[in-house]
Amino acid sequence: NAGVTQTPKFQVLKTGQSMTLQCAQDMNHEYMSWYRQDPGMGLRLIHYSVGAGITDQGEVPNGYNVSRSTTEDFPLRLLSAAPSQTSVYFCASSYSSGTGELFFGEGSRLTVL
């Protein structure tokens, strides 16, 4: 099993550009989530999904969209990138819900100029 796979690992964008961070898991987990990590602020939840076709907002959803068309995939879209979105993004999955052990991907480092 590959676990949770994120692509790309690194990305540089210009302000206003759009992009999609990909996340895939092969553990048949129902719950998937996206976090951003900024220095001294821990991990903040952006969006999460409890199953295919179901998504919901976390603490910091503004500027991001998600969809969950399959159990395996949970892409995160930045519609119009801003410098404040410069961060490290982690995708995480769990067997049942957010209350279970989270398995994290290796992260995607995004810089917005």
Place this chain on the structure above:
Amino acid sequence: GQQVMQIPQYQHVQEGEDFTTYCNSSTTLSNIQWYKQRPGGHPVFLIQLVKSGEVKKQKRLTFQFGEAKKNSSLHITATQTTDVGTYFCAGDNAGNMLTFGGGTRLMVKP
């Protein structure tokens, strides 16, 4: 909304010294989890505590969950250089969202 505070933010210790990080939630938690993130890596699950007053040990690591289920601690006995990293607590208030603390970065001098 739920807030989870973690102290200290940084801790430098000499190898062999003990280390403790503390976690406090603004609300009562159904459970708390602890994660370790090595420099440049991703968070890795360490443990989950569910019961009031629960204490669990993993080798040199001791985890406690407070009686009121609003605070927790992680204690490392006789630190080693392999313990270097950032330790996060994450609180669950019975929803679908885990709220992470800001983390404690542990640095160990050999």
